[in-house]
Every structure is written in structure tokens, then in C-alpha cells.
Amino acid sequence: MRACVVGAGAIGSLFAAHLATVGDVVVLTRRDGHARALNEEGLRVSGRHEFTSRVTATADPRDLPEFDVGIIATKATGLEEAAQSLAGRFATATMMTVQNGLGAEGAMRRHGEWQLVSAVTFMSGTKHSDTHVEYILDTPTWLGPYGDTPFERVQEIAEVLVDSGLKAEALPDLLPAQWSKLIFNATVNGVSALTGLPHDAHFAAEGDDSDLGHLVHQLVDEGKRVAAAAGVELHDDPWEMNVLATKRGSAHYPSMLEDVDARRPTEVELINGALVREAARLGVEAPLHTAVYRLVKAREASYS
Amino acid sequence: MRVCVVGCGAVGSLFAAHLAQLEDVEVWAYDLARDHVDAINRVGLRLSGAGELLSRPRATADASELPPCDFGIVATKAMHTAGAVEATAQVFAQGCVATVQNGLGNEEAIAKHVDRVIRGTTFPAGKLLEPGHVQWDVKGETTLGPFEPKPAPTEEIERLAEAIDRAGMPTKAVPDARGPQWRKVIFNAATNPIGALTGLTHGRVCEDPALRRLVSGLVDEGKAVAAAQGIELDADPEELIDHAAKPEVAYDHKASMLQDVEARRPTEVDYLNGGIVRFGDEHGVETPLNRAIWALVKGLERSW
Numbered sequence: 302m303r304a305c306v307v308g309a310g311a312i313g314s315l316f317a318a319h320l321a322t323v324g325d326v327v328v329l330t331r332r333d334g335h336a337r338a339l340n341e342e343g344l345r346v347s348g349r350h351e352f353t354s355r356v357t358a359t360a361d362p363r364d365l366p367e368f369d370v371g372i373i374a375t376k377a378t379g380l381e382e383a384a385q386s387l388a389g390r391f392a393t394a395t396m397m398t399v400q401n402g403l404g405a406e407g408a409m410r411r412h413g414e415w416q417l418v419s420a421v422t423f424m425s426g427t428k429h430s431d432t433h434v435e436y437i438l439d440t441p442t443w444l445g446p447y448g449d450t451p452f453e454r455v456q457e458i459a460e461v462l463v464d465s466g467l468k469a470e471a472l473p474d475l476l477p478a479q480w481s482k483l484i485f486n487a488t489v490n491g492v493s494a495l496t497g498l499p500h501d502a503h504f505a506a507e508g509d510d511s512d513l514g515h516l517v518h519q520l521v522d523e524g525k526r527v528a529a530a531a532g533v534e535l536h537d538d539p540w541e542m543n544v545l546a547t548k549r550g551s552a553h554y555p556s557m558l559e560d561v562d563a564r565r566p567t568e569v570e571l572i573n574g575a576l577v578r579e580a581a582r583l584g585v586e587a588p589l590h591t592a593v594y595r596l597v598k599a600r601e602a603s604y605s
Numbered sequence: 606m607r608v609c610v611v612g613c614g615a616v617g618s619l620f621a622a623h624l625a626q627l628e629d630v631e632v633w634a635y636d637l638a639r640d641h642v643d644a645i646n647r648v649g650l651r652l653s654g655a656g657e658l659l660s661r662p663r664a665t666a667d668a669s670e671l672p673p674c675d676f677g678i679v680a681t682k683a684m685h686t687a688g689a690v691e692a693t694a695q696v697f698a699q700g701c702v703a704t705v706q707n708g709l710g711n712e713e714a715i716a717k718h719v720d721r722v723i724r725g726t727t728f729p730a731g732k733l734l735e736p737g738h739v740q741w742d743v744k745g746e747t748t749l750g751p752f753e754p755k756p757a758p759t760e761e762i763e764r765l766a767e768a769i770d771r772a773g774m775p776t777k778a779v780p781d782a783r784g785p786q787w788r789k790v791i792f793n794a795a796t797n798p799i800g801a802l803t804g805l806t807h808g809r810v811c812e813d814p815a816l817r818r819l820v821s822g823l824v825d826e827g828k829a830v831a832a833a834q835g836i837e838l839d840a841d842p843e844e845l846i847d848h849a850a851k852p853e854v855a856y857d858h859k860a861s862m863l864q865d866v867e868a869r870r871p872t873e874v875d876y877l878n879g880g881i882v883r884f885g886d887e888h889g890v891e892t893p894l895n896r897a898i899w900a901l902v903k904g905l906e907r908s909w
Contacts, residue, residue, distance in 0.1 A: 495901050496901055497908035497909075498904050511879060511899050512900065513901075513907075515900060516897050588822065588893065588894065592898075593897075595818075596819070598815070602813065603804035
């Protein structure tokens with residue numbers, strides 16, 4: 302299988318390095334220097350797995366060869382640009398979106414008639430350099446059909462991911478998993494960005510009245526009411542996901558926290574914004590998520 | 606009349622410097638910052654900004670040096686009330702003690718050690734420029750009244766109010782001082798933490814309509830808790846918020862809580878939003894937004 306990975310952050314790098322062990326992989330980067338480094342040095346994985354892959358990389362979408370599967374692994378904030386760079390080409394390819402939040406598939410659809418696969422990934426990594434990613438959590442990626450994509454196609458892609466050494470599972474309906482992760486991310490990433498806390502034991506603490514776990518729990522409950530109104534039965538309970546994740550020892554720094562620390566735009570629109578808009582569409586009150594959403598937006602506004 | 610200002614930071618210095626101008630009032634300033642105390646004893650206490658004055662209160666960092674006093678004016682940050690009053694309580698054995706601090710719960714903390722307590726609220730503000738020198742930023746009214754469970758006698762409250770007023774800080778003695786206190790608490794609880802969490806100045810918080818709605822949500826909860834106690838606000842906190850947002854008033858003002866957060870100092874959130882939550886619980890009023898904001902700011906403090 303020929304794969305194109307668009308976006309070589311931690312998640313994109315993990316997909317690219319692993320898939321390159323079972324097929325041809327081309328990586329579309331933002332920076333020329335990043336592509337050059339990958340072409341010269343390959344892509345090293347450490348942590349859960351240890352190996353170095355050969356990949357082809359370019360920062361110019363015009364240089365991309367034909368491929369069978371495109372993995373769109375940009376941040377939500379880079380999705381629009383990625384979709385534009387692929388528009389009008391690769392008609393036979395299947396595009397798989399792995400962005401946080403809701404709406405990535407729709408953004409792709411506006412730019413082309415590709416077969417689309419929805420995915421949510423729970424794996425995590427830390428990029429130590431342009432050519433070195435540490436594989437930290439080997440939790441799975443879940444894939445599901447979007448629109449009229451046949452489930453068989455989803456299963457094929459999941460099998461290739463598993464062959465490459467990643468954990469992946471094809472689900473006939475991804476919405477339950479997508480919503481579990483949406484509620485989890487809206488809650489944990491938002492609270493983390495506002496407090497400066499990595500995702501650690503504070504998020505599960507419900508002792509004192511002012512402990513953060515109460516707020517996290519209420520945000521999760523509010524999110525669950527929105528999901529229920531949307532007719533989605535969650536795949537996992539986001540509160541349990543939260544508690545489990547805080548027990549893993551090393552605290553995870555959600556990307557939204559890294560973004561506000563670096564004064565970069567965050568994924569708040571596709572995550573918290575998506576949840577708040579769904580709540581409004583469905584007529585469900587979501588005052589706490591609305592507050593977190595507005596506060597993160599305001600935090601972004603404070604950069605200038 | 607002998608008065609001891611307990612906690613001689615910016616606000617305490619305003620009171621000490623004004624009162625020390627009066628012939629018939631002997632003023633002691635008690636503060637733990639030795640350089641400030643030494644400067645006051647060496648060259649006096651200087652105010653500049655909204656008014657210029659230099660006066661000579663006596664200052665000490667050692668509570669055992671304080672003579673018995675007729676009045677105490679407690680002006681520490683709210684989290685230092687208990688310690689400061691415990692250290693000085695013996696000099697007020699025959700006197701009355703007023704609080705001019707921010708937030709809720711100071712009167713209760715004072716009443717653990719003192720029998721005659723005065724509930725107070727003050728709007729003047731400033732900042733310590735250097736030891737012995739305070740910038741006086743904002744003029745405003747001070748209101749004094751009885752702390753109902755352990756009240757100071759009315760004539761004593763009037764005597765203190767008259768002295769402060771005569772010294773140049775407009776001050777009123779009233780039978781019920783809860784109205785102005787809650788107006789200020791609601792104002793502070795609705796605006797300070799929003800500045801602290803977003804990094805925005807007061808004016809920028811107010812000009813973002815979505816964020817301004819969050820501020821009003823916090824105000825509404827505070828008003829409901831005040832109403833449940835039968836407290837009549839002396840004016841609408843919303844007016845104060847909009848007034849302060851004007852360019853010529855406090856558009857560019859960084860809330861004290863934002864200044865605390867930037868300097869990684871503990872904030873007064875327990876006595877603002879935490880106080881509203883606590884009084885809400887006691888009177889059966891739900892305060893979900895204040896609870897959320899309280900948890901976020903506590904989380905922020907715990908991230909240091």
C-alpha cells in the first residue's frame with residue numbers, strides 16, 4: 302500500500318514511520334528543512350518501539366506521487382490548508398482524518414470527492430526533533446466509514462496499520478468513539494490550557510470543594526447530555542478515560558496547553574467550539590463548556 | 606484615639622498615611638515586610654498619584670511592640686487574616702477591629718480572636734512602589750458597619766468612620782454594610798479571575814461580548830446568593846463593571862488576581878468565588894459558574 306501522511310507532528314510521524322515498514326510512504330511537511338531532514342536521515346522511533354524508517358518527504362504538494370491512502374494528520378488548525386493542497390487530485394485515494402474534535406471529514410469533503418475514513422487516535426508521542434519521535438502511549442486508533450465508504454475499505458486500512466505495528470480497530474460506526482474522545486478532549490484539553498496543569502492526578506481529585514475533579518466531572522456530565530441528545534451512545538465513559546489516563550504515571554501535556562504556552566492558535570474551535578455548537582443545535586444547556594470555550598478563546602485573544 | 610493598621614500594603618498604607626495626619630490619632634502600622642517598616646520609621650510613609658502626602662505613623666514588624674489600641678484596621682490579603690489577627694489580637698482586647706479587605710470570610714476570621722468586629726468595604730486602591738512609598742491609583746468610598754454575630758458598638762463604628770473621613774478618605778458608618786461588601790465581592794469575583802485565566806485587561810474582558818456574558822453569568826449567581834441572605838446591594842455591580850471598562854477609568858488595568866498569577870503568588874479566589882460558593886451552599890443557591898472558576902484558578906495555583 303502506498304501511503305501519504307500529511308503533517309509530520311508526533312501523530313503523523315508515528316503513522317509515517319510505522320507504515321514505512323510495510324509499504325511506500327511519502328510525508329508532506331510544512332517546512333522544506335523538515336522534508337530535507339527526513340529524506341536524509343529517515344525517521345526514528347523510540348520508546349514503545351525502536352527503529353528507523355526510510356521515508357520520502359516533500360514540503361511541496363505538487364511533488365506528491367500517487368498514493369492509495371492519505372492520512373491527514375495535521376493539527377485541526379492546519380486542516381483547511383492541507384485539504385486545499387490536495388484538492389482536485391488523487392481521486393482514487395482514500396483519505397483518513399485523525400484530527401481531534403468534530404468536523405474534519407466535512408472540511409475534507411468541501412475540497413474533494415475522495416473516499417473518506419473517520420479516525421480517532423488515542424496513541425501519543427513526543428517529537429524530539431524533525432526526525433525523531435518517541436512513541437509514548439500505544440493506545441489504539443479507531444477507524445470508521447464516513448459517508449458511503451464501504452466498511453471493507455476501513456477494515457483493509459486498519460489491517461495495514463496493525464501489520465505496521467500500530468494498534469488499530471475498524472468500527473462500523475465511529476461516532477460513539479469520536480464523541481467519547483470529543484468530550485474527553487473538550488474537558489481535559491480546555492481545563493489544562495486554562496490552568497497550566499498537565500493531565501495529572503488533579504483532574505481526578507474530588508476531595509476538597511475546590512478540587513479540579515469536580516469541574517472535570519461536571520464538564521464530562523454536561524458533554525454526555527449533549528451526546529445523548531445527539532443520539533450517540535458513547536463507546537467509553539470520558540470520566541473513566543480521564544481517571545485511567547491520570548494513573549499512567551508520567552503526566553501528559555495536552556496539545557492545547559502546549560499551544561497556549563507557546564502562544565499559538567489552539568484547536569479550541571474544532572473541539573470545544575464543536576461541542577458547544579452541537580449543544581446549541583440540539584437545545585441542550587452547556588454553560589460550563591461554554592465558559593471553558595470562551596475562556597480559551599479569550600486566552601488566544603490575549604496573545605495580541 | 607490609637608489605631609493599628611494590620612497589614613500595611615497598598616490599601617493599609619492609604620489608611621495609615623491618612624490617619625497619621627490627624628493630631629488626635631496615633632497610628633501604628635503592623636507589617637511583616639521589614640524594609641517597608643524600616644522606611645516608614647526612617648522617612649515616613651509617602652503616597653503619590655491620586656493625592657500627595659507624607660506622614661509619620663509608627664511601624665513595626667513585631668506585634669509585641671504594639672500598645673493597646675482602640676481600633677484595628679485589617680488590610681492584609683485575605684489569606685493572611687487569620688495569622689495577622691492572631692498575632693495582634695491582644696492589643697485589641699478593649700478595642701474594635703475593622704476589615705477593609707477583599708472578599709468574604711474576613712470578619713469571621715477576625716471574630717475568632719476579637720469580640721467587637723466592624724464589617725468594612727473600601728474602594729480606594731494602589732500599589733507599593735518601593736518601601737515607604739505607595740502609589741495611590743483610585744479614590745473611592747469606604748463603608749463601615751457592624752459584623753452582626755459580634756458587632757462593634759454603633760458609636761465606635763461612627764467614631765472610626767468620622768476619623769477616616771476627616772483624614773481625607775470619604776467614609777460612612779451604616780447600619781448594614783453588607784450591600785457595598787457584596788457589590789464589591791460580586792464585581793471582583795466576576796472580573797478578577799477572568800483576567801487571571803485569560804491574561805486580558807479589564808477593558809478587553811468587557812469588550813468581548815461572549816466573555817462579557819460569562820461575567821454577567823457570574824454576577825447573576827452572586828446576586829442570587831446575596832438576595833437569599835436578604836442583602837440589598839447598594840448599586841448594581843454591572844454598572845461598576847461597565848464603568849471600570851471605560852478607557853479613562855480602568856480599561857488597561859490588570860486585575861490584582863492577574864498580577865498575582867503573573868507573579869505566581871497565591872490569589873484571593875478562595876474568598877471571592879470560593880466565598881460566593883460557600884454562602885450559596887449555606888443558603889441553598891446553586892453557583893455552578895463560580896464553582897467552575899474557583900476550581901480553574903485553584904488549578905492554576907497548583908500548576909506552579
